[in-house]
Amino acid sequence: MTDRIKVLIVDDIPETRDHLSKLLGFEGDIEVVGVAASGADAVAQAVALRPDVVLMDINMPDMDGIAATELLAARCPTASVVMMSVQGEADYLRRSMLAGAREFLVKPFSSDELTASIRQVWTRERDKMSRFTIAAASPASGNGSHDGEPGTVVAVFSPKGGVGRTTVAVNLAVAAASLGGKKVALMDGSFQFGDVGVLLNLNPKNKSIVELAPELEAGELESLDNFLISHSSGVRVLLAPPSPEQAELVTAAHARRVIERLRADHDLVIVDCPSTFNDTTLAILDTADLVLTLLSLEITSIKNMRLFLKVAEQLGYGPEKVRLVLNRADSTLGIRVADVEHSIGRKVDHTIVSDGRSVVYALNRGVPFFLSNREAQVSQDILRLATAVAGASPANPAAAADKASSKAAAKKSLFAWR
Template sequence: MADRVRVLLVDDIPETRDHLSKLLGFEDDIEVVGAAASGEEGLQMALTLNPDIVLMDINMPGMDGIATTEQLSARLPGTSVIMMSVQGESDYLRSSMLAGAREFLVKPFSSDELVTSIRQVYQRERDKNARVVERVAFQAREDAESEREPGRVVTVFSPKGGVGRTTIAVNLAVAAASELGKKVVLVDGSFQFGDVGVLLNLNPKNKSIADLIPEMAAGEVESLDQVLISHSSGIQVLLAPPSPEMAELITTAYLRKLLERLRENADLVIVDSWPWFHEATISLLDVSDLILTVLTLEITNIKNIRLFLEVADQLGYADDKVQLVLNRADSALGIRVADVESSIGRKIDHTVVSDGRSVVYALNRGVPFFLSNRETQVSQDIMRLARRVTGEVEMALAGQTQPAARKSRFAWR
């Protein structure tokens, strides 16, 4: 039986050893693994047999029970000693305990007393070990958490509105969480007119970033966990304020702080953004590891992207920090992708096809199309984007086109 308590007897009187052996022989959950006639022999046998419990006589010629217990406690901390003494020797209780014994039995004791003490000591030791294991595991988890790499902040940006930022941000977040198992927080950074809640069918009465405003003056983010909303897809969402005028109250410094805190516990922090440029935009873009810049095949859009790439260059962003996502890639009205690329001087990094049916159907149901229309091309495009953004597909694949793109990036100037 796996869980039998293994007991070693140490007593110099042969009759006592026999008697104890017989008594314990009746118990299914206890096994006498050896019997020693002296402290020295007991110590040797314990080191070999590694018992759970040693039933130790206190008075023995040579090394007595207390000296043997001291040695045992030092060398076999997993073994518990139950000391046995005769009436009148109970003064030894204190020194036995100091030597490391876990229990003290005064002879003569009943078979019940003996068996109960063995079980209790064994159980106590097991509980203690379980607590130690739990503590060690907890510590290991804590260490792992504190040593984990901070997550990536990915901002879905475009210098022009209505190009599909929110659509891409939401579905990208859901794809990374539901299929790649990433811990994802989606931040509705479009503070004035945020749509993330609509696409995810979240109640507008939910908590939002506005609930953090009271903490903002002190620069605290203590209530952050309480304002994050868990969506059924597995992502967490930080909603935009319920009314547009509150947007002005959220400072740039605070947004930065929020993002830094969020990335500590997430693999991916995806931020849906707003289309115009001001200080807060720059701050958000600065803090981002990756700026997915969305464009569509419209001439005004392309002009704005060129300007934005120029700004990004002036801001000193690394080449791979800005990646271009061509949304509604097949809805060209006379403009070819190659024309766009040569106009803006760099390659398109990702494409997402146009699929009005799936996108609008999903929008009306408040379910991201990645979940409701998983088989469609538009969902597959999002999946590919998610893999690349999370590093599941080495950027080497994308990089095949990038060196050339980098060289010619500002060729249009």
């Protein structure tokens, strides 16, 4: 990729193409390398011109933007598609994401929105490529615990709410800290309705990610440490804004920068994600090395998981990045684990038992169950997950074997992220 962002404009209406070209002509860091009037033309030009970003109209007469995006994913995978549509419905967004689009702009949009989207997808792609390069170039360390080494970012995600993300994220962080020798950060990425503070009984004044927004806007991030709260377990916590309307002050770019800084200072960064699929969630998932994707034995959870796995594939997240965690795996709801695996076409990687008594008691006291009821099966399951994620436990022969294994094999492993 060169310094200037190469953009291909695709729209069947000549005036729109001219207008977009003119708008982008004012931007020093963006270069319009071509314009196309149809989906077929777009694919041909993209293959020839290798743009970084394709601005794609969704409604076109011959081949629509979604079909063209699907073709581009195969023929020109280095081009990131920004979809443009007059409709902003969830279904359009979902279909675009499934086709491989990275951003979605609803017409009419301002020139600021346009350029911000282009820069965002480009930065995201460039960061991803550089991470791949770093990961491929550096020998697998296996433990990731030495000072100065960037840590592992683990996103705890689920395409459906109420499946146990916050419960797992909080207890996982505490369990990972208990393994010893690991500097662990926990970020509440659920900016609108963050619950991490409740589960850990933390309610400080003016200490959340929103206080960092002015610094992030100014392009600096100097006082992050002042806003991290030290929990008695040793976990350092960055809370979500205290009220939902403040969530919009934290952008996708902010979230990415904060996570990268946390990664630089910690061995393990655990992020509790929202279940909504927007640019902020995407930024978190993209930045993560590992996406622990939670599901439960419910039809809706399984259906959403199937869709998410398709999106994940389009985003280039392999099975080594997306790990499936079945929460409340022993619930007797008429669906068996084997049924779930059959339905989503993949094995579940980890299971956590249901234990309403320990979980709710812990919730009401504001003490994670991993600390108050360590012997419970649910705590043992969390510990196993933490050990796998942290990867350095001698109790885990797979991790030890991994260190000695070849780079190719290590890349496939859950334990050797960098």
